[in-house]
Amino acid sequence: MSEFLAKYAFLIVPIIKVAILVFAVLTVDAYLTWLERKVIAHIQARWGPYRVGPHGLLQPLADGIKFILKEDPMPSGVDKIGYFLAPFLTLTLAVTSLSVIPFGPDIKAFGYVTNFGIADVNVSLLVLFAITALGVYGVALAGWASNNKYSLLGGLRSSAQMISYELALTLSVVGVLLIAGDLSLKHIVEYQDNGNLGLLGWNLFGFAKDHAGFTQIIGFVCFFIAAIAETNRVPFDLPEAESELVAGFHTEYASMKFAMFFIGEYTSMIAVSCLATILFFGGWLSPFPASWTLTHYLPSVILIPFGLWVFFDGIRYETIFGRVLLPGVGAVLAAAGLALFLFAPANDVIQGPFWFFAKVFVFLFFYIWMRGTLPRFRYDQLMDFGWKILLPVSIGNVVLTSAFLLWRMH
């Protein structure tokens, strides 16, 4: 049995990883919609979802059931291949793009070392860009195949927008590549490890240890703006501008097919946030100097009080179900925090993923925050901004970074 396992480990381990990743991503997507509705509600001084489960926590489940049970009518005159292909393409490509992302340092378990991600490709950044470059077809095809003027306009807008902002997105990353000299996301993170400088070693600040570095703040700003445009989110959500285009490219989609576009959009938000974390914010590296070992207890310090707060807040909840569920969740969180505090090996393993997911969460929150705050761009403003400001600035960043690196080398 163990011989068989050892022989086919290269096949079994990735399959398990894929299963875990898909399950985790779909769950996170579901609760991201909950978080989005809650955060925007509170920005607008409302309560948001509150009826289904305590604090609306079961709302994603109810939404899922609704999506599955709803009627899925197909409008007449659609292009059948395109109409069915588009949502699958969007979702598949969005989830696949997560496969090259390293979520933490290598893990060692049962004498078997494996990377904390699915694939460890030596050109992983390019693979990621290749997958996102194909993502455009999902939206464009959906718009065209629906045989609807609004959908077509939405699809066209989206293709034009993605072509325009992909250039800036790719160029804004070149600065990071010049510093790291490597296309592997794992190596890019490892290059930012600057031992005792902590977060100053990240590409955002660029105080690298044994090689030349240069602050990539300009690159990061360009990257994040272009990334928001690539994921069709506010303030760049023109492909689905509801006041002009009904719902844009997905007007004619209902039920599970609509849900696939929805999940695809949230998954690409996660992918972009992961990429920003890896390229500019040191990936899984802690923001504190390596010698501050006390900061290793931060996961416990956050989890235990949060768990206790959920516990004591939940006891007084209005419904009986809430009075059972919330204290239960709180107790589990607090116990997890305590366990990490007591078992040092588990705590060491959790450090990398903890910082990685904390940073990704900040970006995702930023996405939601912007949706609650910013109005939409006008179409000509969007194009002007992409071509006349963002592209020149990101090219300028490449020139500036290479000039600085050249100066440091001589």
Next chain:
Amino acid sequence: MTASLIIFFVLAALAVLAAVSLILQRHPIHSALSLIVVMVALAGLYLLMGAEFVAAVQIIVYGGAVMVLFVFVIMLLNAGVEERTNFSKLATFGGIPLALALSGMIAAGIARSSGQLATSPAAAQGAISSTKQLSMMLFRDFVYPFELTSFLILVAILGAIVLAQREN
């Protein structure tokens, strides 16, 4: 039969089938989609030969950028279904024999040199595969031809703009 050989035949069959579908489809969008499949299948073949960089760039440039423009233009012009015309006499009596002759010549060429073809990753190791080697070739050994090519493309872009502006 090794796994890489099976994957090679699957990808090759996919590429050929998509290329045939590209010609046979009557709607321009379907043809464009078939062409995307060809591009992605070719990228898979590059990947099989251990050229990750070329594979990724193939998808980014051809599968992504170039084909998005194709699809965009077809959608923008809202091109409809093509009308099918019967083969002209020149196509029947000149084209088909010539096409068959060309396929025969290519097949003969492959059959003669099959021993030297790089079909496995091990055989491709000697070729330029790493990103660093590739950039060294492009930006040091062949920097002038490379820059000249990009200049040529720039001229083509400027030409397109000039042609488009004359109409206004």
